[in-house]
Amino acid sequence: MSSSTVYVETYGCQMNVSDSELILGKLADAGYSQVDSPDGADVILVNTCAIRDHAEQRVLGRLGELKRHMKPGAVVGVAGCMAQRLGPRLFDRAKHVSLVIGPDGYRALPDLIERARDGERATAVDFDLEEHYQGFSARRFEGVKAWIPVQRGCDYRCTYCIVPTTRGPERSRPLLDAVREVEQVAEQGITEVVLLGQTVNSYNDGSHDFADLLRAVGRVDGIRRVRFTSPHPNDFSERVIAAMAETPEVCEHVHLPMQSGSSRVLKRMLRRYTREQYFECADRLRAAIPGLGLTTDIIVGFPGESDEDFAETLSAVREIGFNDAYTFKFSAREGTAATRFPSADDVPDNVASERLARLIATMRAGARRANMAALGQRHEVLVEKEARRGGLLQARTRDFKTVIIPGEPSLIGSYVTVELTGTTGSTFTGTVTSERVELPLAG
Ligand code: SF4
Numbered sequence: 001m002s003s004s005t006v007y008v009e010t011y012g013c014q015m016n017v018s019d020s021e022l023i024l025g026k027l028a029d030a031g032y033s034q035v036d037s038p039d040g041a042d043v044i045l046v047n048t049c050a051i052r053d054h055a056e057q058r059v060l061g062r063l064g065e066l067k068r069h070m071k072p073g074a075v076v077g078v079a080g081c082m083a084q085r086l087g088p089r090l091f092d093r094a095k096h097v098s099l100v101i102g103p104d105g106y107r108a109l110p111d112l113i114e115r116a117r118d119g120e121r122a123t124a125v126d127f128d129l130e131e132h133y134q135g136f137s138a139r140r141f142e143g144v145k146a147w148i149p150v151q152r153g154c155d156y157r158c159t160y161c162i163v164p165t166t167r168g169p170e171r172s173r174p175l176l177d178a179v180r181e182v183e184q185v186a187e188q189g190i191t192e193v194v195l196l197g198q199t200v201n202s203y204n205d206g207s208h209d210f211a212d213l214l215r216a217v218g219r220v221d222g223i224r225r226v227r228f229t230s231p232h233p234n235d236f237s238e239r240v241i242a243a244m245a246e247t248p249e250v251c252e253h254v255h256l257p258m259q260s261g262s263s264r265v266l267k268r269m270l271r272r273y274t275r276e277q278y279f280e281c282a283d284r285l286r287a288a289i290p291g292l293g294l295t296t297d298i299i300v301g302f303p304g305e306s307d308e309d310f311a312e313t314l315s316a317v318r319e320i321g322f323n324d325a326y327t328f329k330f331s332a333r334e335g336t337a338a339t340r341f342p343s344a345d346d347v348p349d350n351v352a353s354e355r356l357a358r359l360i361a362t363m364r365a366g367a368r369r370a371n372m373a374a375l376g377q378r379h380e381v382l383v384e385k386e387a388r389r390g391g392l393l394q395a396r397t398r399d400f401k402t403v404i405i406p407g408e409p410s411l412i413g414s415y416v417t418v419e420l421t422g423t424t425g426s427t428f429t430g431t432v433t434s435e436r437v438e439l440p441l442a443g
Contacts, residue, residue, distance in 0.1 A: 004042035006032045011059060012049025014229060015167075015196055016080055018147040020047045023079065023106050024139035030110040034139065038069040043113055045099075048082035050162050052331040056082050063094040075099055075116045079106070081166035085335070087125045103152070103167050104128040106136075127153075127168035134177055144192065144384050144413045145225075146185040150178045150213060151197030156232065158259075159270045159337035160299065160330060163198055170199065175208040179216050186222035189413070192382055193217060194227045201231035201240050210235070211243035218247035224415070225382065225398065226250045230257055230297075233273050233281040245288040252289050253400035256282065257297040261316025262309035265302050270337070275316060282320055293323045293399035300359055301330040301352025303338060303345035310355050314362050321370060323400065324426065325363050329356050364425055371401075371423040378419050378433060379403070383411045395430070402427040 006027050010020040023045065024034055038044045044066055049055040059082055070076060077099030078090050084102035091097055098116040101109060105124030112122040132152065140146055154163050155170040182193050195217065197203055203210040210228075217226050226249045233256060244250045256278075260266050263274040273281070286292050298313060317325070329352045332339050347355075381395035381403050393407045395418065403418055404427060417434035 004032050005035045005040070006043040006045065007035050007038045007041035008045045008047060009038075009062070010047045011055060012047075012051065012081065014147055014194070015149065015152075015198070016047050016049060017141065018138070018149050018196055019080065019103060019106065021138035021140055021147065022133050022136045022149075023047065023109060025137045026106055026109055028139055029137065032110075038066055040071050041069075041074060042071075043075045043077065044070065045077045045079055048078055048080040050081035050085045050166050050333070052328070053333070054331065060093060063097065067094075067096045070096060073117070075113055077101060077113070077116065077122075079103075081162070084125050084166040085162060088121065088123055091121050098122065100125065102126070104131045106133065107131065129153075129169060129171050132171070132173040132177065134173075140185075140190075142384075144190065144382060146182075146190045146193050147196050148178060148181055148185075148193050148217075149173065149196045151200055151203050154198035155202075156199060156272070157270055157337070159268065160302065160333070162333040162336055165335055167198065170202065172197075172203045172205040174205045175213055175216060178213065179220065182217050182220045182223060186220050189222075191222060191413075191415075192225035192227070193223060194229060196229060198230070199232040199235055200228045201235040209237075209239065211237070211239040214240070214243040214247050214250055218249035223249055227253065229255050231255070232257070233278055236281055236285065241284060241288045244285075251398040251400070252291045253293045253295070253398065254285055255295045255297075256285070258316065258320075259297060259299050260302065260305070260309065261313035262305070263312075265305050265309045265313075268304055268338075268341070269299075269302060275312065279316075279320070291399055293401070294320065295324045295326075295400065296320075296322050297326045297328070298359060299328050299330050300355040301347040301349075303330070303341040303347065305330075305347055305355075310358075314359065317359065317362050318366060321366055322363065323367060323370065325359075327356060327359050327363065329353065368423070368425045371425065371428065374401070374428070375420050375423065378417055379430075380415055381405070381418050381430070383407065383414050383416065385412060403430040404428070405430045405432055407432060 035041050048059045076097050079101045083100045090100050099122045102125040104127050115122040151172045153168040153170045201210045379397040383395045387394040387404050392404050395403045416432050418430035419433050420428045420430050422429040
């Protein structure tokens with residue numbers, strides 16, 4: 001057993017955060033202790049994202065910096081999507097890196113670290129379609145909610161997306177295994193779980209679909225809130241929507257990636273739905289789940305996106321009334337189909353930047369109007385953590401509004417009722433109205 005130290009730095013999406021929790025759990029079982037700084041660590045791991053070129057450049061820059069923190073003999077490893085995408089090529093980009101490990105390789109991590117220590121350039125970038133990391137005990141970063149991976153990989157082939165290349169084909173974790181993990185976190189006093197998958201609502205373990213999973217997770221004693229991310233609009237079957245509506249623990253919030261409001265662009269993106277079908281999906285969800293909050297992802301400047309296409313995105317944002325959106329400029333990724341569009345289709349960077357600014361302004365204006373209208377409402381919130389501003393706490397409504405409230409840190413993990421008293425545009429301030437504070441079950 002090792003008595004070494006490990007420092008892990010995580011980039012990218014929630015799936016990567018969850019993978020880092022698994023990595024740390026695996027290494028803790030192998031005797032490693034986690035440290036908060038790369039200085040003096042025996043192992044430095046950077047868990048990376050490949051979704052945008054910018055993300056990769058940031059990691060390469062960070063790897064250069066980490067070299068200065070390395071103690072002699074330390075192992076520096078790159079994990080995650082960028083490791084999968086570049087494989088051994090990473091050794092040429094950063095000479096001090098001696099370990100490259102893709103998202104399906106973490107079971108072998110302790111052995112690979114030993115091999116790297118022995119001077120080998122250790123690499124594991126094969127997909128393993130059976131790998132769900134059964135038996136791993138995740139080292140959770142957050143105390144009040146738990147990320148539960150239920151599906152890995154993706155079978156869609158959106159033309160801009162590198163994920164099917166870096167995370168492989170879709171596979172679902174057996175329902176019983178996922179529910180067992182939810183039971184374990186509930187026993188530790190965690191009351192909210194977030195089910196994770198690349199297109200999580202297409203979950204199917206061969207015997208159970210996502211509707212079964214939602215109902216089973218909702219039944220776990222002690223679980224008060226169930227969320228999931230990210231779904232695909234095409235996988236909201238009637239069964240899934242009914243399970244959401246009929247399971248009281250499932251929160252009234254869906255992050256529903258739209259990507260574009262133009263059917264022409266959606267077709268080139270190979271999203272497999274039209275503007276009308278996306279609207280219809282949002283309508284079906286809203287009809288079944290009163291008070292549903294919708295958030296989304298939108299890309300601007302996709303190859304061939306015209307002024308008219310972009311105007312359709314703006315009108316979709318206004319008509320649907322998202323609570324919030326992650327907005328991005330298109331970034332071409334080597335190995336994706338979008339790189340094969342003729343260069344004449346490229347949207348100049350200044351045009352994409354200007355569209356992004358207009359999109360953000362439109363989103364913010366809509367959210368501000370909706371948020372102003374919500375003032376005075378009362379909501380149950382879960383107190384998540386201390387707010388960045390001193391002496392205040394950050395809490396979350398079921399429909400995913402962020403509310404800043406006064407209170408003692410001892411309230412973290414509790415549910416209280418708040419009245420929304422102000423809004424800064426994206427977040428709310430609130431006052432606690434319920435004197436009755438329900439404490440978590442344990443811990
Ligand atoms: S659904 Fe599309 S965008 Fe999402 S991970 Fe799969 S290929 Fe990428």
